[in-house]
Amino acid sequence: MIEPPRVPHKERAVVRKRAVRPWARRTPAVRKRAAERSRRGGAPLALLVPGLIGLVFLVLPLVGLLIRAPWSDLGSQLGSTEVREALKLSLFTATVATGIVLVLGVPLAWLLARTDFPGRRLVRALVTLPLVLPPVVGGVALLLVLGRKGIVGEWLDDTFGYTLPFTTTGVIVAEAFVAMPFLVISVEGALRAADPRYEEAAATLGASRWTAFRRVTLPLIAPGVAAGAVLAWARALGEFGATITFAGNFPGKTQTMPLAVYLALETDPEAAIVLSLVLLAVSVLILAGLRERWMTTS
Amino acid sequence: MTGAAETSGANKQAASDPGPDRTPDHPAGLDAHLVVTRGAFRLDVHLTAAPGEVVALLGPNGAGKSTALRALAGLTPLGAGHTRLAGVDLEDPRQRLYTPPERRPVGVVFQDYLLFPHLSALENVAFGLRCQGVARRDARSLAAHWLDRVDLAEHAGVKPGRLSGGQAQRVALARALATHPRLLLLDEPLAALDARTRVAVRATLRRHLADFDGVAVVITHDPLDAMVLADRLTVIEAGHAVQTGTPAEVARHPRTDYVARLVGLNLYRGTISAGGVDLAAGRRLVVAELPDADEVFVAFPPAAVTLYRTRPDGSPRNLWQVEVDGMELHGDTVRVELTGPVPLLADVTPLAVAELELAPGKPVWAAVKATEARAYPA
DSSP states (O other): OOOOOOOOGGGHHHHHHHHHSOGGGSOHHHHHHHHHHHHHOSOOHHHHHHHHHHHHHHHHHHHHHHHHSOOTTHHHHHHSHHHHHHHHHHHHHHHHHHHHHHHHHHHHHHHHHHOOOTTHHHHHHHHHHHHHSOHHHHHHHHHHHHSTTSHHHHHHHHHHOOOOTTSHHHHHHHHHHHHHHHHHHHHHHHHHHSOTHHHHHHHHTTOOHHHHIIIIIHHHTHHHHHHHHHHHHHHHHTOOHHHHHHTOOOTTTTOOHHHHHHHHHHHOHHHHHHHHHHHHHHHHHHHHHHHHHHSTTO | OGGGGOOOOSOOOOSSOOOTTOOOSOTTSEEEEEEEEETTEEEEEEEEEOTTOEEEEEOOTTSSHHHHHHHHHTSSOOSEEEEEETTEEEEEGGGTEEOOGGGSSEEEEOTTOOOOTTSOHHHHHHHHHHHTTOOHHHHHHHHHHHHHHTTOGGGTTOOGGGSOHHHHHHHHHHHHHHTOOSEEEEESTTTTSOHHHHHHHHHHHHHHHHHOOSEEEEEESOHHHHHHHOSEEEEEETTEEEEEEOHHHHHHSOOSHHHHHHHTOEEEEEEEETTEEEOGGGOEEEOSSOOSOSEEEEEEOGGGEEEESSOOSSOOSEEEEEEEEEEEEETTEEEEEEESSSOEEEEEOHHHHHHTTOOTTOEEEEEEOGGGOEEEEO
């Protein structure tokens, strides 16, 4: 039996109520956490007040968005060509970018998790860099490499007469660039958590490393891949800085939802609110979908 | 350890450490010299077996059993030595020869089975066949046949998570056997099971191993598993084979303390002089029959030790005053651990414990009849 936690007067009743539940069914970790929580007792004002202000600060803008939404003519707003085009372009580019990220990112994560090569730590740091890099900087960097005068872009232009910047493909490239780290990190974590001995078991059954990856490892880490893909897709959908820098802002071609929101705010605030609501709805859906995997610590 | 008497080994090899220059007895079987160095630990074990033979690698934790298994499967490359199986050289570092696991005719039943959790029992068994290029339909029907052989036909569609330990073990066995390996490796095949299932699964496993026409190597730290399953034992301690022989030979003539403790015998080493055996520190054991040798092992079962509260009358020739160190109930006898001039294990009845008022620290007299002790060359 554990020592009864020392608690202030007010908390005693709560503790007693908890103690009624059979201890045997609670794991030591749960018991410890419960004891710690009750030991914390009432929150001091110095933490309670800024904490609540922080909460309001985070929630109020979203509430404001809902209050100011033109609910009556939401239908007609959503039906407008401008909104529909931006939404269609955003969904298309984010999905294609996620596809690219999956095809390139899963193997990259496998290399990082399962092989050992000199400079692996450096590569890992480089892979995660776009996570913290300001997206605008990413856009500038893409422009310098893939732009018409860029290192690779010039060759592309000369050889194939093809230019990436300010095209829909450019949007996809910008989105893939910023979204890839989310997938790589998620998949690498899943790979490290997966028991590599399953791959050994597959090998003793005659599976080559590729077969073992395809038929054993990939199904085992599928939840991690899915979570990473959803995160990457959400990141791609919300991409603004790198897109506007690298691909510009042409309606129907490179003007994605976030760009449309920014533009509409000056010309048609109601449209901006509707577009924002759509993005908010998508975010909430993603959060709900990922809750099981990412919110388990709460 | 009465199960030791059960031997069907074709190979009646002498109970001696196989020399490094031994020629392979069985070109169709397994001939391996496994040398793996990891930091301060060095595994150096010879292993040979004929097709159809079951060899147990018996040893304490950390003795290198698992390393040996990994080396045989190709999961850990050899530092030196060689692996030959069914007349084919699989690995020889001197010739830069290494065959990866997926190209060895070796099947493995892992300790926790490692059944692929996302595949059904049938798909698990079919996995190896699919990797060998067998068409999907043929692989599935062959897999169904193997599941039937391990009496799990009705569990074909079940995912491993919903199988019991014994069932999972049989699926793992079927999965390993389905690829028709020439060498079957079993890593602590019964360790993950509870005591009740073990007895049944051990008997079933023995039957399946008897049907298997390739070489089977069982890794275990449980002497009973080794004695029941194997035709021949190789005991390894600290990376080296300390004894090889049939279960009966190993059980009757242990050559190290570890083996003696495993099979429940008192074991001493000494030199023969004047009708007895001189042990270390001037102690002496009188043995009825002495072999023609200088250095000998002397072994006797704990049941051959008699305890007395006071010095007994008459003249048991092996008599020492000892002290009770510990007691443990084994079935319906109590095993008493005794310290003194000669450390001893004695088996007595619970009644005797009460009559002798045995308790840790209690001094008693211990006698061993000369006719109960066996001496054999060291």
